[in-house]
Amino acid sequence: MGESVRELKELARYQDLFKNLVSRDLKVRYRRSVLGFLWVILNPLFMMIILYMVFSGLFHFTTENYVAYLLSGIIFWNFYAQSTSTSMLSFVSNSDLIRKIYLPKAIFPLSVIASALVNFAFSLIPLFAVFLLTGxxxxxxxxxxxxxxxxxxxxxxxxxxxxxxxxxxxxxTQYIYEVLLLGWMYTTPIFYPESIIPHHFKFILYLNPLYYFLTLFRTLVFTHDAALAANIVIVTGLSVLSFSGGWLFYNRYKDRLIFHL
Structure with a gap:
């Protein structure tokens, strides 16, 4: 436990490196793109248009504010899927640096999550723009x-x-997670309303942690769910559980990483 706390403190000491890594991730992602950082705004909009054309006939009349419902789902899913998929490679892609000098290795996946969070924050711009246009x-x-x-x-x-x-x-792990992520996407109500799920299959939805995150996100940005306090408690518990589990798992094997990179 003391070793875990020590590394958390070290992460705070390496804040300059952390900022540089976040900046690097943001620049590399759009380095050869003509539109560059604008894709943070355009990507969810294009995905929304395509999915709206495909599914609006099915769900438009059963879901209030379907455009907002759809776009909010896309924005949140993009953040989670892209951040975890990219950070999965963070130790492997930085193996040369990890082998040469000592630093808290957790700083690499953390910087990827932070850069994805910046993208997430900027992707809220098209979401609120759509709110304005659709009333x-x-x-x-x-x-x-x-x-x-x-x-x-x-x-x-x-x-x-x-x-x-x-x-x-x-x-x-990379290929297994890609398959799991695809299945995870279809079991999360991103583009379809949860009301269409048969009652005897609802337990699958309730076992999905991203369902609670997405429900809370939608509650905060445009719906009016009376169960706000309960949702915040559940999501906070899931966040702490995920971080604690990941941190303990990482700390158990971190000293062996260098021998397998």
Whole structure:
């Protein structure tokens, strides 16, 4: 336990390196792109248009504010999927640096999550622009959005620590996670309303942690769910559980990583 606390303190000491890594991740992602950082805004919009054309006939009349419902789901899913998938490779892709000098290795997946969080924050621009165009009023709980961003980052960081550690020992982790992520996407109500799920299959939805995150996100930005306090408690618990599990798993194997990179 003392070793774990010590590394957390070391992460704070390496804040300059952390800032440089976050900046590098943001620059590399859009370095050869003509539109560059604008893709943070355009990507979810294009995905929304395509999915709206495909599914609006099915769900438009059964889901209030379907455009806002769809875009909010896309934005949150993009953050989680891209941040965890990219951070999974953080130890492997930085193996030369890890072998040469000592530094807290957790700083690499953390920087990826932080850069994805920046993208997530900027992707809220098209979401609120769509609200303005469609006459959708932001929820009165939107002031709690910064808290949600911290919760989402903490949950994703825990998953990233587990995945990036596993990736060092089992390179097939990347391909297995891609398959799991695809199945995870279809069991999360991103583009379809949860009301269409048969009652005897609802337990699958309730076992999905991202369902609670997405429900809370939508509650904060445009819906008015009376169960806000309960949702915040559940999401906070999931965030702490994910981070604690990922941090303990990483700390158990971190000293062996260098021998397998």
């Amino acid at each position: 959708t009023h932001p929820g009165s709980y939107v002031v709690f959005l910064p808290l949600f961003l911290i919760q989402a980052a903490l949950f994703s960081f825990g998953v990233a620590l587990m995945l990036s550690t596993l990736m060092v020992f089992f390179r097939d």
